[in-house]
Amino acid sequence: xxxxxxxxxxxxxxxxxxxxxxxxxxxxxxxxxxxxxxxxxxxxxxxxxxxxxxxxxxxxxxxxxxxxxxxxxxxxxxxxxxxxxxxxxxxxxxxxxxxxxxxxxxxxxxxxxxxxxxxxxxxxxxxxxxxxxxxxxxxxxxxxxxxxxxxxxxxxxxxxxxxxxxxxxxxxxxxxx
Amino acid sequence: xxxxxxxxxxxxxxxxxxxxxxxxxxxxxxxxxxxxxxxxxxxxxxxxxxxxxxxxxxxxxxxxxxxxxxxxxxxxxxxxxxxxxxxxxxxxxxxxxxxxxxxxxxxxxxxxxxxxxxxxxxxxxxxxxxxxxxxxxxxxxxxxxxxxxxxxxxxxxxxxxxxxxxxxxxxxxxxxxxxxxxxxxxxxxxxxxxxxxxxxxxxxxxxxxxxxxxxxxxxxxxxxxxxxxxxxxxxxxxxxxxxxxxxxxxxxxxxxxxxxxxxxxxxxxxxxxxxxxxxxxxxxxxxxxxxxxxxxxxxxxxxxxxxxxxxxxxxxxxxxxxxxxxxxxxxxxxxxxxxxxxxxxxxxxxxxxxxxxxxxxxxxxxxxxxxxxxxxxxxxxxx
Numbered sequence: 297x298x299x300x301x302x303x304x305x306x307x308x309x310x311x312x313x314x315x316x317x318x319x320x321x322x323x324x325x326x327x328x329x330x331x332x333x334x335x336x337x338x339x340x341x342x343x344x345x346x347x348x349x350x351x352x353x354x355x356x357x358x359x360x361x362x363x364x365x366x367x368x369x370x371x372x373x374x375x376x377x378x379x380x381x382x383x384x385x386x387x388x389x390x391x392x393x394x395x396x397x398x399x400x401x402x403x404x405x406x407x408x409x410x411x412x413x414x415x416x417x418x419x420x421x422x423x424x425x426x427x428x429x430x431x432x433x434x435x436x437x438x439x440x441x442x443x444x445x446x447x448x449x450x451x452x453x454x455x456x457x458x459x460x461x462x463x464x465x466x467x468x469x470x471x472x473x
Numbered sequence: 474x475x476x477x478x479x480x481x482x483x484x485x486x487x488x489x490x491x492x493x494x495x496x497x498x499x500x501x502x503x504x505x506x507x508x509x510x511x512x513x514x515x516x517x518x519x520x521x522x523x524x525x526x527x528x529x530x531x532x533x534x535x536x537x538x539x540x541x542x543x544x545x546x547x548x549x550x551x552x553x554x555x556x557x558x559x560x561x562x563x564x565x566x567x568x569x570x571x572x573x574x575x576x577x578x579x580x581x582x583x584x585x586x587x588x589x590x591x592x593x594x595x596x597x598x599x600x601x602x603x604x605x606x607x608x609x610x611x612x613x614x615x616x617x618x619x620x621x622x623x624x625x626x627x628x629x630x631x632x633x634x635x636x637x638x639x640x641x642x643x644x645x646x647x648x649x650x651x652x653x654x655x656x657x658x659x660x661x662x663x664x665x666x667x668x669x670x671x672x673x674x675x676x677x678x679x680x681x682x683x684x685x686x687x688x689x690x691x692x693x694x695x696x697x698x699x700x701x702x703x704x705x706x707x708x709x710x711x712x713x714x715x716x717x718x719x720x721x722x723x724x725x726x727x728x729x730x731x732x733x734x735x736x737x738x739x740x741x742x743x744x745x746x747x748x749x750x751x752x753x754x755x756x757x758x759x760x761x762x763x764x765x766x767x768x769x770x771x772x773x774x775x776x777x778x779x780x781x782x783x784x785x786x787x788x789x790x791x792x793x794x795x796x797x798x799x800x801x802x803x804x805x806x807x808x809x810x811x812x813x814x815x816x817x818x819x820x821x822x823x824x825x826x827x828x829x830x831x832x833x834x835x836x837x838x839x840x841x842x843x844x845x846x847x848x849x850x851x852x853x854x855x856x
Contacts, residue, residue, distance in 0.1 A: 318682045325678050326616060358630075360637035360652065389549035427552035427643040432651060441637070 352471045357443050362426040364444035365419050367462040368437060376463065377438035380414040384430035384439050393430060394418035417462055421447055422455035444468070497525060500837070504533050508611045508841040511851030515828075515840065522836050527829045531822075534855035542815040547573050547782040548647060550815070555641035557800075557817060558853040560603055563596035563632070563644045564795040570645040571726060572791040572802040574776075576784040585649040585774040586728040591662060591765045592635065592644065593727070593793075594758040598669070599628040600796035600848075601751050601758075608748070608845035609680065612689045617676060624672050627665050634661070647782060649775030659766055666763045673755060680748075690745040694831035694843035697742055704830070705823045708798025710847055713750045714742030720794040727793075731768075732761045744846040751848075783810055797821050797848050817856060821849040 305313065312318070333346075348355055357363070368377050380397035398415035401408050431441050446468050449455055500517045503509040512533035518526035538557065542550045554569045555562035567589060574581060606621035629639040634655050636642035644650075680686045696706070701714045711718055719736045721729045737753035739746030784806040792801030798820025807813040824847045831843045 313684070318684055322679045322683060325675050329620075358634040358637065360635070360655070361633065362637040387549070389545055389552060425552055425641070426638060428637060428651070429548065429552070429643075 351469075357445060359443070361443050361445070362428045362431075362441040364442050364447055364466065365421065365424070365430075365457065365462060366440050366442045366444075366465060367417060367459065368440055369463060376414055376459075377436045378414040378417065379436055379438075380412050381435065383433040383435065387429045387433035389427065389429065390423045390425060392420035392423040414459070417459040419457045419462055420455060421457055422452065496520065502837075502840070504530075509844060510607065510849055511854075513825075513844070513849070513851055513854070515844075517837065517840065519837065524832050524835055524837065524840060527832050527840070529825060529828060531825070531851070531854050534851050536856065538856040539815050539817065542812060544811065546810045547784070547812065550812070551645065551647070552641070552643040555643055556852060557819065557856060558795065558797065558821065558850045559640055560850055561596050561600045561796045562641050564593050564600075564793065565800060566642070566644045567593055567727070568791065568793045568795070568800050568802050570647050571793065572789060572804050573647050573782065573784065575791055576787075576789045576804060576806065577779075577782060579648050579776050579778065581649055581776050582773050583728070583770050584772045585776075587765050587769050588650060588654055588774065589645065590728040590732070591762050591769075592632070594761045594765075595628045595631060595662070595665075597758050597796040598755050598762075599625045601755050602628075604751065604796075604845075604848045605676065608842075608848075609686075611841045611845045613685065614680065614683075617679060620672070620676065624669065627668075631658070631661050631665070634658070646775075646778075648778035649773075653774050659769065662762060662766050666759055666766065669759050670756065673752065677752060681752075687745065689839075689842055690748060690846075691743060692741075693744045693835060693839050694846055695741060695743045696827055696831055700830065701742065701827070704827045706798070706827055707820050707823065708795065708848075709747055709750045709754060710798065710824050710827070712736065713739035713747035715740055720792060720799055724792075726791075728765060729761075732764050734761050744842055747846050781810055783808060792818060795820055797850065797853075798824060800853075817853075819853045819856065821847075821851075822854040825849050825854060 369375060370377060378395075380395055382395045382397075385391075385393040385395050394417070395414070396416040396418070397412045399410045400413050402411045403409070426441060428441055430439050434440075442465075444465065446466070447455070498519045500519055501514065502517055503514040504512040506513075509515065514530035514533070516528040516530065517524055536556070538553055541553055545553070551566055551569055554565045557565050602621040602625045606618035606625075609615075609617035609621075632642055632644075633639045635652070635658065636644050696704075696714055698714045698716045701711050701716060706714075707718070715738050717736055717738055720726075721734075722736060734757045737750045737757065739750050784804075786806060786808040788803065788805040790801060790803045792799050799818065800820050801818030803814075803816040803818065804812055805814040828840075828843060828847060831847075832840045835843070
């Protein structure tokens with residue numbers, strides 16, 4: 297076992313050691329922190345409280361946060377923006393998106409045409425790793441990862457979100473603060 | 474009655490002697506031990522309290538990353554790479570995208586290189602802060618953990634605003650970045666850069682001359698430069714033994730060629746020297762961040778990337794200096810959209826091999842300090 301010899305201490309070092317200078321230095325720093333925390337303006341009400349009161353006060357996450365998925369709708373007509381192009385499902389590394397299209401008959405310029413529209417959208421949030429590759433693939437800015445981060449459910453089936461859940465979002469309990 | 478008592482005493486005496494005379498004892502440390510930094514099982518052979526032999530059992534966190542990568546396209550693999558060394562997800566992501574970029578010959582814009590440099594260096598500081606906190610906690614200083622996490626929080630907030638996630642960021646895309654820097658990016662980074670040296674001085678006041686810290690770290694886990702090279706150590710664990718090897722200097726990637734910084738070196742190769750090297754590395758990282766944010770060029774952050782990424786047939790190796798050491802990626806392409814084989818060169822796995830050599834002859838409590846000083850992450854060891 298190679299051992300490194302601990303250098304012999306000089307007289308000044310011995311004196312410092314006798315008066316416990318290193319200990320006092322360390323304690324001065326920690327005491328400074330304690331006093332600083334009591335007068336810190338960043339803490340809650342300047343009282344040295346740093347704990348976030350989570351269920352009552354929800355934190356503000358960044359605008360780019362990758363949270364719960366959502367299918368955006370046209371704000372005026374409330375039709376879905378999804379064109380059932382399947383690009384998000386192809387981009388997903390975990391294969392957790394299923395886009396189920398259906399054909400409807402529309403009359404364009406007096407002639408009946410078949411058009412592919414979205415029927416059902418399945419998003420398995422239990423397998424999602426929130427990499428946002430689906431959001432980047434979406435050509436119509438329909439699929440979006442939002443700032444909601446409360447995804448816990450009571451069952452595995454609850455993690456699989458259908459189109460209704462993706463469009464309306466989940467209801468979260470609001471507590472009075 | 475009397476006979477029974479004497480017989481009983483004799484029995485106790487013989488078992489006592491048998492226990493005391495036992496030459497060695499096997500002790501399992503982990504996989505659920507808090508000081509093994511994850512699910513690492515260390516089988517210790519002890520003589521009294523002295524370690525005479527040691528064996529590491531890894532693989533509890535095996536997820537088959539390299540096999541997963543063979544069934545994904547090049548773009549899809551990037552988020553998995555954050556899960557190797559989850560403390561340094563930004564650095565890991567960088568080695569993957571840079572390997573693919575160099576393989577298909579993409580020229581990444583200069584601004585993207587600079588932002589990559591800033592954020593990987595911030596990630597290095599965050600990783601070293603987490604190492605400092607947990608290492609000090611293992612040895613017995615709880616205060617440092619709380620302070621280090623406070624500084625790390627500032628970095629993670631920058632990551633959250635920039636990437637949308639705090640830990641597994643999925644930071645980079647092949648050819649650049651998903652988004653340009655957010656509006657307050659420069660001011661946030663500058664505020665961190667201005668405040669950080671004062672905090673580092675506080676850590677050093679509490680630890681560097683503390684006599685408990687000194688007696689727990691000086692002369693513990695010594696490894697010489699030659700031995701370190703023979704094992705294949707890299708990163709601060711190698712530089713603590715006095716070997717000047719830093720890929721940022723030797724094979725500059727991203728914007729490191731433009732940066733002015735020093736590579737700190739240790740002398741004795743013990744736990745204390747590795748501690749000093751990492752502390753100085755944080756100062757140097759701060760220097761790099763300051764230079765990069767002051768000279769941040771304008772322009773686009775994305776190169777023109779083909780829709781389907783199909784690297785030419787062949788193999789390629791690229792490595793960067795991660796917080797833990799040389800993290801490399803060996804990529805074999807067969808010309809399709811999916812890699813034929815991906816191999817990770819993990820710094821933690823190779824650094825862990827030095828544990829046996831470092832620990833033999835020390836006490837059990839020192840093994841905890843040595844595991845801490847090697848700065849391992851099990852997500853990367855087991856992959």
